[in-house]
Amino acid sequence: MYELLNRLTQTFGVSGNEEPIRELIINEIKDKVDEIKTDALGNLIALKKGNADAQNHKKFMIAAHMDEIGVIATHIDDKGYIRFSNIGGVSPYTSIGQKVEFKNGITGVVSYEQKLDDIKNLKLSKMYIDIGTKSREETEKFVKIGDTACFCGSFVKQGDFAISKAMDNRAGCAVATEVINILSKTGTDNDIYFVFTVQEELGLRGAKTAAYQIMPDYAIAVDVTRTGDTPESHIMEVKLGEGPAIKIKDSSILCHPAVKSLLEAAAKRANIPYQYEILEGGGTDVGAIHTTGGGVPSGAVSIPTRYIHSPTEMISLKDLENAAKLVAEAVR
Amino acid sequence: MDMQILKELTELNGVSGNEEAVRDYIKNRITPYTDGIYVDALGNLIAYKKGKSSNIKVMLSAHMDEVGFMVTGYTDTGLLKFTNIGGVDERILPGKAVLVGKDNIPGVISAKAIHLQEKEKFKRNWKMKNLYIDIGAEKKEEAEKVAPLGEYIAFKSEFQEFGKNCVKAKALDDRVGCAILMEALKETYDFNLYACFTVQEEIGLRGAETAAYTVKPDIALVFEGTTCSDVPETDKHLHSTRLGKGAVITIIDGSSYADKDLVNYIYNIAKDKNIPVQFKETATGGNDAGKIQRTRAGVKVAIISVPCRYIHSPVSLMAKSDFESAMKLAVETLKDMSSNGDNLKKLLKEDK
Numbered sequence: 294m295y296e297l298l299n300r301l302t303q304t305f306g307v308s309g310n311e312e313p314i315r316e317l318i319i320n321e322i323k324d325k326v327d328e329i330k331t332d333a334l335g336n337l338i339a340l341k342k343g344n345a346d347a348q349n350h351k352k353f354m355i356a357a358h359m360d361e362i363g364v365i366a367t368h369i370d371d372k373g374y375i376r377f378s379n380i381g382g383v384s385p386y387t388s389i390g391q392k393v394e395f396k397n398g399i400t401g402v403v404s405y406e407q408k409l410d411d412i413k414n415l416k417l418s419k420m421y422i423d424i425g426t427k428s429r430e431e432t433e434k435f436v437k438i439g440d441t442a443c444f445c446g447s448f449v450k451q452g453d454f455a456i457s458k459a460m461d462n463r464a465g466c467a468v469a470t471e472v473i474n475i476l477s478k479t480g481t482d483n484d485i486y487f488v489f490t491v492q493e494e495l496g497l498r499g500a501k502t503a504a505y506q507i508m509p510d511y512a513i514a515v516d517v518t519r520t521g522d523t524p525e526s527h528i529m530e531v532k533l534g535e536g537p538a539i540k541i542k543d544s545s546i547l548c549h550p551a552v553k554s555l556l557e558a559a560a561k562r563a564n565i566p567y568q569y570e571i572l573e574g575g576g577t578d579v580g581a582i583h584t585t586g587g588g589v590p591s592g593a594v595s596i597p598t599r600y601i602h603s604p605t606e607m608i609s610l611k612d613l614e615n616a617a618k619l620v621a622e623a624v625r
Numbered sequence: 626m627d628m629q630i631l632k633e634l635t636e637l638n639g640v641s642g643n644e645e646a647v648r649d650y651i652k653n654r655i656t657p658y659t660d661g662i663y664v665d666a667l668g669n670l671i672a673y674k675k676g677k678s679s680n681i682k683v684m685l686s687a688h689m690d691e692v693g694f695m696v697t698g699y700t701d702t703g704l705l706k707f708t709n710i711g712g713v714d715e716r717i718l719p720g721k722a723v724l725v726g727k728d729n730i731p732g733v734i735s736a737k738a739i740h741l742q743e744k745e746k747f748k749r750n751w752k753m754k755n756l757y758i759d760i761g762a763e764k765k766e767e768a769e770k771v772a773p774l775g776e777y778i779a780f781k782s783e784f785q786e787f788g789k790n791c792v793k794a795k796a797l798d799d800r801v802g803c804a805i806l807m808e809a810l811k812e813t814y815d816f817n818l819y820a821c822f823t824v825q826e827e828i829g830l831r832g833a834e835t836a837a838y839t840v841k842p843d844i845a846l847v848f849e850g851t852t853c854s855d856v857p858e859t860d861k862h863l864h865s866t867r868l869g870k871g872a873v874i875t876i877i878d879g880s881s882y883a884d885k886d887l888v889n890y891i892y893n894i895a896k897d898k899n900i901p902v903q904f905k906e907t908a909t910g911g912n913d914a915g916k917i918q919r920t921r922a923g924v925k926v927a928i929i930s931v932p933c934r935y936i937h938s939p940v941s942l943m944a945k946s947d948f949e950s951a952m953k954l955a956v957e958t959l960k961d962m963s964s965n966g967d968n969l970k971k972l973l974k975e976d977k
Contacts, residue, residue: 309882333973334923365877367906368862376862378908380877418863438904439876439888492882502923 294471294617295455295610297321299448301463301470305396307363307441308380308494311335313396314359314466318489321470325477326487336503337489341473347482353624354486354509354589355472356500356578357465358493358516361458362602363443364393364403364422366436373426375401375436378417381494385415387603393442399424399435401442446604453534453609460606462493464596464613465515471617472624481625490578497545500578504585511552511590514579515620517606518543518570518595529573533597534609536566537616540593543572545580552592559623565615570595594620626949628786630654630807634800638724638779640693641710641825644668647689651803651822658810659820669836670822672810679966681816681973683959684842684924685809686833686913687802687849688826691795692937694723694758694778703762704735705772708753711827712937715753721939722781725760725772731781732760732772780939790869790944797941799826801931801948802848805955812956814963826913830880833913837920843973844887845926847914848955850943851875851905853932864906866932869944871901872951875928877908880915884925886972891927891958898957901950905930925972929954 306314315337323329326339337359343350362381369375388403395401401422409419422442426432446458457463469487476485486507491499493516504512518538521529531538539556540548560567572595583591594616599607639647648670656662661673670689692711699705705725709715719736735757739747758778762768782795794800806820819840823832837845851873855864866873874892875883895902914926931951934942962969 309877309885332923333925334918336923365908367908368864370862378877418860438906495882498882498919499923501919502921506922 294467294614295450297470298455298463298467298613301466302448302457302459305443306359306361307443308360308492310396310441311359311491315489318359318466318470322473325473332503332506334499334502335491336499338503338506339487341476341481341485341487343481343483343485351483351510352486352507353483354488354504354507354512354582355469355620355624356488356490356503356512356514356582357469358462358491358499358578359466359489360491360494361443361461362494363441365441366438369429369432369436369438371429373428373432375422375424375432377420377422380441382602383417384602385417385420388420391604392445393422394445395436395440395442397435400445444604450610453611454607455610456605456607458604458606460598460608461517461601464517464598464608468515468596468613468617468620472621475617475621476625479621479625483624485624493578497576497578497581501581501585504582504589508586509589512579512582513552513591513620513624514577514582514593515616516577516593516595517598517601517608518572519601520597520599523599531568531570531597533599533607534611535568535597537612537619538568538570538595538597540570540572540595543576544574545576546583546591548592549583549590551590556592556594556619556623560619563618563622565619565622567619626945628792628945631800631804631948632784634803635784635794635796638729639689639691639796640777640779641690641827643777644689644824647803648822651689651807655807655810665835665839667832667835668824669832671836671840672820674810674813674818676817677813677815679816681969682819682840682842683816683962684819684821684837684840684845684917685806686821686823686836686845686847686917687806688799688823688832688913689803690824690827691779691798692827693780696725696772696774696776696778699765699768700757701765703764703768704757704759705732705768707758707778714937716750717938718753718756719751723758723778724781725758725778726776730760730771732758732778735759782939790946791942792945793940793942795939795941797931797933797943798850798936799848801850801943801951805848805952808952809955809959812959814959815966816963816969823913830911830913830916834916834920837917837924841921842924845914845917845924846955846958847912847917847926847928848951849912849928849930850933850936850941851930852910852936853934856934862906866903866905868932868934869946870903871947872954873903873905873930873932875905875930878905878910878912879908880911881918881926883914883927887925887927890968890972891929891954894957894961895954898953900953900957901946902954
């Protein structure tokens with residue numbers, strides 16, 4: 294799976310600009326699903342048909358957001374420096390000294406106004422991107438206002454661990470893709486809609502409109518979650534490498550007991566290690582999905598991830614594989 | 626450009642939740658141009674114009690409401706306590722004239738005369754909780770009769786044209802949008818047009834959410850008065866828009882990410898027709914597009930705005946030429962969508 298994860302993480306897909314990552318996923322899955330389409334907001338919706346005559350035939354929605362955080366050019370000054378705003382949760386401190394890459398491949402360096410009196414007062418509005426040009430005219434040949442860039446963070450595999458930018462949430466995309474692979478071999482009784490959503494980082498936007506179209510019986514989000522296993526970290530009972538996490542709650546959802554039990558039962562049945570997740574800050578796609586229409590019983594399988602929203606997000610490949618097995622076992 | 630409609634629109638009071646006067650004014654003037662018009666449960670005014678041949682639905686949206694205040698209590702001496710409806714900078718309130726209730730009872734937001742203020746307090750910014758509205762009542766009972774609890778209060782401000790190119794008024798946000806929609810309704814198009822004059826935008830984009838659910842548009846264009854911060858003490862790169870530089874197209878703000886193809890399409894029309902146009906250069910704020918985009922299965926949206934300095938105050942200021950540019954851009958965009966149906970279909974493509 295890590296080869297796929299490598300390609301997924303290194304492909305561009307800042308929120309609202311998911312075209313490249315969507316193309317990659319389409320090519321990866323199009324021959325393995327029964328229907329596939331892109332909707333008005335850009336969500337990729339793929340259906341794997343089940344057996345309509347099966348007992349307890351249900352409609353599942355598996356949501357993995359394909360967007361990643363990044364920056365957007367808002368102003369170009371006379372000397373060619375680019376001012377920017379955040380797309381999703383971008384910390385000014387994490388951004389210092391990072392490389393960013395625009396959709397067209399142009400690379401820039403993020404730095405900040407040197408007159409800043411105290412680093413504690415650092416804000417994105419005091420920062421800029423330098424693409425090595427000398428004037429506005431020269432910059433505008435490469436970058437225009439409204440162009441987006443992602444943070445650069447190469448993919449490294451070391452033992453069971455992998456680090457890269459955009460593990461949030463290409464790890465989830467890799468899991469969903471692997472679930473399609475597994476189900477292509479095992480078959481499924483249920484209809485399963487795989488939705489690679491857009492603009493999750495801007496407020497779960499794609500998931501909302503996708504859920505409206507599908508109105509599933511159950512929904513499961515596959516996304517990353519934080520861990521509590523680093524030095525002096527906040528207390529959180531999730532550790533890297535201890536298995537995929539079955540979500541109990543985050544700030545966007547209290548997971549439905551039926552979905553939680555479904556996932557627990559699947560893990561026990563298939564002998565998959567798992568842990569529970571209670572995330573105190575942050576949300577995921579099912580937050581928007583479970584309140585759609587008359588309501589959708591929803592839950593989530595999370596991939597434990599350290600250093601989320603940095604160019605060096607770290608996961609365990611074992612957790613990733615087990616997450617795919619768990620979701621496939623639960624929905625088929 | 627004739628400013629009469631905008632003058633009349635801005636001099637009407639329509640604080641969020643109390644849009645009736647604005648709605649009645651608009652309704653009276655647009656009815657002859659529509660094939661159907663109705664007011665929904667929340668108070669949105671939705672005007673429908675049947676398309677000549679296409680089934681595509683284009684929604685135009687502008688909000689009728691403006692920021693203002695509401696009566697929340699009284700002093701024994703007949704002064705009104707009040708709270709804000711929508712985002713208002715409380716530091717600018719002392720000394721402003723207001724109109725209370727349907728009968729437009731004049732009032733002023735009280736502030737101690739400068740002679741009476743202690744030096745230390747004088748340095749502090751005013752908070753709304755320390756301010757009162759004086760309507761000339763002598764005691765509580767008298768004030769209660771004229772301005773019952775929950776009564777709406779609007780800024781009082783005359784529409785004025787000054788300088789070579791400027792207009793000062795209250796509620797340019799978003800009567801400029803209302804005026805543009807009223808103009809757009811005069812034409813007939815190939816597609817079905819739904820002009821939605823929405824309520825309660827300033828308190829959370831509330832009307833637009835239900836209007837869009839009702840209309841089920843394929844595409845939506847939102848017209849707004851937006852912030853303009855090309856003023857002293859603002860770094861150049863934080864000027865959201867610039868006065869006199871033309872109609873504003875928003876790429877992203879806090880509530881929505883405009884459809885990129887639609888943005889390019891509108892920008893190219895502006896360039897083709899020599900209409901001055903600029904992009905909004907900050908990513909904050911929000912408007913009806915945020916709710917419309919996320920309606921049902923999702924809607925492609927774009928936002929065209931008029932830059933307004935000192936927005937959400939009784940003295941917002943715009944350039945007449947920017948208003949004209951936004952109006953022209955609206956008209957030309959709709960004309961092109963109508964006459965080049967293929968362009969519209971291309972924008973709506975859903976890759977199968």
